[in-house]
Amino acid sequence: MWFLTQICCYFCYISTLAVILKTSNAKPWVNEFESIELSCMIESISTTNPRIEWKKIKKGEPSYVFFEKEIAGDLEKRAKIREPATLVILNATRADTADYRCEVTAPNDQKSFDEILISLTVRVKPVVPRCSVPKSVPVGKPAELHCLEEEGYPKSQYQWFRNKEEIPEDPKSSPKFFNSTYTLSGETGTLKFSAVRKEDAGEYYCRAKNEAGFSECGAQMMEVYDINIAGIILGVVIVVTVLLCITVGIFCAYKRGYFTSQKQTGNNYKAPAKGDGVDYVRTEDEVWENKEMLFFIKASKSLRNLLESLAV
Numbered sequence: 001m002w003f004l005t006q007i008c009c010y011f012c013y014i015s016t017l018a019v020i021l022k023t024s025n026a027k028p029w030v031n032e033f034e035s036i037e038l039s040c041m042i043e044s045i046s047t048t049n050p051r052i053e054w055k056k057i058k059k060g061e062p063s064y065v066f067f068e069k070e071i072a073g074d075l076e077k078r079a080k081i082r083e084p085a086t087l088v089i090l091n092a093t094r095a096d097t098a099d100y101r102c103e104v105t106a107p108n109d110q111k112s113f114d115e116i117l118i119s120l121t122v123r124v125k126p127v128v129p130r131c132s133v134p135k136s137v138p139v140g141k142p143a144e145l146h147c148l149e150e151e152g153y154p155k156s157q158y159q160w161f162r163n164k165e166e167i168p169e170d171p172k173s174s175p176k177f178f179n180s181t182y183t184l185s186g187e188t189g190t191l192k193f194s195a196v197r198k199e200d201a202g203e204y205y206c207r208a209k210n211e212a213g214f215s216e217c218g219a220q221m222m223e224v225y226d227i228n229i230a231g232i233i234l235g236v237v238i239v240v241t242v243l244l245c246i247t248v249g250i251f252c253a254y255k256r257g258y259f260t261s262q263k264q265t266g267n268n269y270k271a272p273a274k275g276d277g278v279d280y281v282r283t284e285d286e287v288w289e290n291k292e293m294l295f296f297i298k299a300s301k302s303l304r305n306l307l308e309s310l311a312v
Contacts, residue, residue, distance in 0.1 A: 126152030147189030147206030
């Protein structure tokens with residue numbers, strides 16, 4: 001019995017000569033611009049004046065934020081120490097997201113050093129997202145709506161609304177959207193319609209959200225209209241008719257000589273050059289027939305090109 005008592009006393013003695021740290025939260029989080037405590041509590045120590053240091057570790061690189069009883073580095077003028085060793089960040093920013101290590105050295109203790117690691121996450125509210133909504137789309141055609149913001153942390157998730165009602169990711173889950181043909185990605189913020197219906201018309205806006213809050217873009221109207229096939233055909237017929245009339249009119253005018261700038265006369269007639277001992281002179285009628293044929297070919301090509309462009 002005496003032996004067991006001595007052993008217990010020995011371990012109690014050893015523990016009083018060891019610095020031991022603990023924390024109330026090893027993975028705290030805080031919204032940007034709010035205060036946060038990184039608790040570092042000294043559970044056991046014998047040294048009356050231990051050395052306390054805090055280091056910030058980001059991308060594997062440590063830097064002092066509390067050294068020789070002074071706030072330093074990134075937290076200068078933005079933090080304080082709450083006795084004995086808790087670090088209080090008064091105005092957390094997104095750059096404060098990192099690992100923080102509390103180190104306590106007690107020279108008079110048998111176990112003279114201990115440390116504890118705390119991972120801090122600063123959550124950032126999303127900013128107003130950039131939204132892209134087509135102004136008008138014909139019935140049966142595809143359409144894409146886009147939503148994006150890149151400031152929020154953790155990364156934002158996206159929701160789309162039509163006429164102030166949330167659009168579900170699965171259209172089959174809601175009677176109002178049951179017949180819609182779309183896909184919605186909450187990760188990318190893209191809403192795709194494979195074939196727009198008249199019922200899809202309305203005011204659309206997007207919400208970007210995370211644990212820190214949410215932001216929304218302004219509502220934008222998307223109209224859905226029917227394609228007037230009869231009107232398009234009638235327009236093509238009218239254009240073709242007008243072009244044919246113009247072509248025939250110009251052709252007749254050339255044939256009658258209205259566009260002739262100068263006629264050959266006996267005074268300005270020049271004999272054609274002789275070639276290879278053969279004398280051949282084209283008459284004026286032959287010259288104009290060739291010109292008329294060339295003009296008609298060019299007009300026909302222009303008309304064909306126009307019809308092809310209208311068909312496209």
